[in-house]
Amino acid sequence: MPQKLIPQTTVYRLSLYLRELERLEKEKRYYISSRELGKLTLISEAQIRRDLSYFGKFGETRLGYPRKVLIKNLRQILGIDNRVWKIALIGAGNLGKALLSYRGFRERGFFIKVIFDADPEKIGKNLKGIRIENIENLIPISRKEKLDMAIIAVPAEEAQKVALEVKKAGIKAILNFAPRRLNLPAGIIVKNVDLSMELENISFHLKRLKCI
Amino acid sequence: MPQKLIPQTTVYRLSLYLRELERLEKEKRYYISSRELGKLTLISEAQIRRDLSYFGKFGETRLGYPRKVLIKNLRQILGIDNRVWKIALIGAGNLGKALLSYRGFRERGFFIKVIFDADPEKIGKNLKGIRIENIENLIPISRKEKLDMAIIAVPAEEAQKVALEVKKAGIKAILNFAPRRLNLPAGIIVKNVDLSMELENISFHLKRLKCI
Missing domain, CATH: 1.10.10.10 (Winged helix-like DNA-binding domain superfamily/Winged helix DNA-binding domain)
Structure with missing residues (x-):
């Protein structure tokens, strides 16, 4: 191929x-x-x-x-034909909650199966019917659930540490929302969503519009 | 040019x-x-x-x-040199709240100046020190504040209506998070953030990895 x-x-x-x-x-x-x-x-x-x-x-x-x-x-x-991709959502803050409610994930076969967080106030509670697990149990739970991907929605300073754990857990892909470049060994797919880049793209065009 | x-x-x-x-x-x-x-x-x-x-x-x-x-x-x-881009955040749900806390916007000159929502429970309250205004006042407030961009973070079925109002208000650019294609007359820059596309991109690569 x-x-x-x-x-x-x-x-x-x-x-x-x-x-x-x-x-x-x-x-x-x-x-x-x-x-x-x-x-x-x-x-x-x-x-x-x-x-x-x-x-x-x-x-x-x-x-x-x-x-x-x-x-x-x-x-x-x-890769979205009759297939279920099992996802770990890491970070149960506002962004995590927004992603949980995001339409279109499920209909394309992307299922958030587990939520992880480090906040004792959140661990054990449910969001949209999914239990929030202790981030410390990321590796055993990921292996048991055979998770395919992780969505990282934690603060920037936590992202690298969490990403290394994700790699150790055998998860093969990360969608990273934390504004921090992840430094990982080979063998894992990482995609970064940088929302300020989208705004920069707009400002580039707006500025040119104004120059006309 | x-x-x-x-x-x-x-x-x-x-x-x-x-x-x-x-x-x-x-x-x-x-x-x-x-x-x-x-x-x-x-x-x-x-x-x-x-x-x-x-x-x-x-x-x-x-x-x-x-x-x-x-x-x-x-x-x-x-277009991010010493310039302030004034932004309307439309939609004060989880995604809107996550965007309000998103680091990197302010340091690049992107300032959320006004928040709009349609929910009477939310209107008049503050988020991160910014007042939530009634979406019905989008046009006068946008004109008064000379807003440059709008971030649309409303449910899919509201997005088109809101986008038309944004255009009417004279705002020149939209960053659209609603999973709905906006149909607008010329003269406005629209960028769509489709989060399921990012996951699809990952699943494309994961599937190929597994084929090796």
């Missing part, structure tokens, strides 16, 4: 295509052209064809993509 | 470069090479040079980039 050849941006665009195709599900049309998909996603036809071509041939000449087949294929490529 | 030529991904990478350069501030060295910056950001030297070349010539042959000068330039390019 040509693993290294697929750009990260392509993977994000696959998610975008999938979202728009799913949104169309209620319509009855069988095919969708790359032009139509381009209009919906604001991505060029050429780019769409290039992105999809990494994974096979999904379109039919002059007809476009069979929508439901493409949805099925995209879900499979993205 | 060649506005259309700068890829979105370049702008995100500028933020990454800036973060790593700032992190180095405590060290005393004057220059940093693109190779070093590449190691810190996990981005290729060629890509770094290409990204920066959109905005001028910042490096010096055989010496590298003068670090503080590059930081200053990046801040200016990203």
Whole structure:
């Protein structure tokens, strides 16, 4: 499998295509052209064809993509076809609570199975029906529950320590919300969500708008 | 100004470069090479040079980039040099509260000035010293306060309505956390944060790991 050849941006665009195709599900049309998909996603036809071509041939000449087949294929490529990903949420603060209520996780197969926190006031209580466990038990519980991913939503200064524990627990991927770069040995996937970067991206564009 | 030529991904990478350069501030060295910056950001030297070349010539042959000068330039390019961006936070739920506590907004010049909500229980109360205003007063308050951006953190079904009000209020940019595509007339910058896309990106890679 040509693993290294697929750009990260392509993977994000696959998610975008999938979202728009799913949104169309209620319509009855069988095919969708790359032009139509381009209009919906604001991505060029050429780019769409290039992105999809990494994974096979999904379109039919002059007809476009069979929508439901493409949805099925995209879900499979993205690893969200009939699969349950078991997630540890680490940090039961405001962000953790917001993520627990975040729609769209469950419907895509992402299930928060355990919540961990270090605060004795929180440990043992329930959030959305899920028990908050002591962070000290991260390793045994993660192993027992065979957790796939961890969402880190702890304060910045705790993040590195928690991430090392996650790695030790055998969890293979981290989504990190703490504004701190994690330094981990190879063998674990880390994605960082840095919300101030999004605002910076906006300010870049706003500033240019104002220069016109 | 060649506005259309700068890829979105370049702008995100500028933020990454800036973060790593700032992190180095405590060290005393004057220059940093693109190779070093590449190691810190996990981005290729060629890509770094290409990204920066959109905005001028910042490096010096055989010496590298003068670090503080590059930081200053990046801040200016990203629109976060001594500037205050005034932000409306719309939605005082868990996510809104988490965003209010999010470090890194203020130090980059992003100030949440007003909070809006529709819940009579919340209106008039304070969060982190900021008064929660009635969403019905979005337009007059935004105009009076000359707000630059709005962060939408309301339930999905409210997002479109709120976004239209934001546009009417003359705010020029939206950071949208509601899992709903916003349909707005031209003249407003919209960025969507879709947290399930991040998890999908991870599951894509995890699935491939397991295939090896």
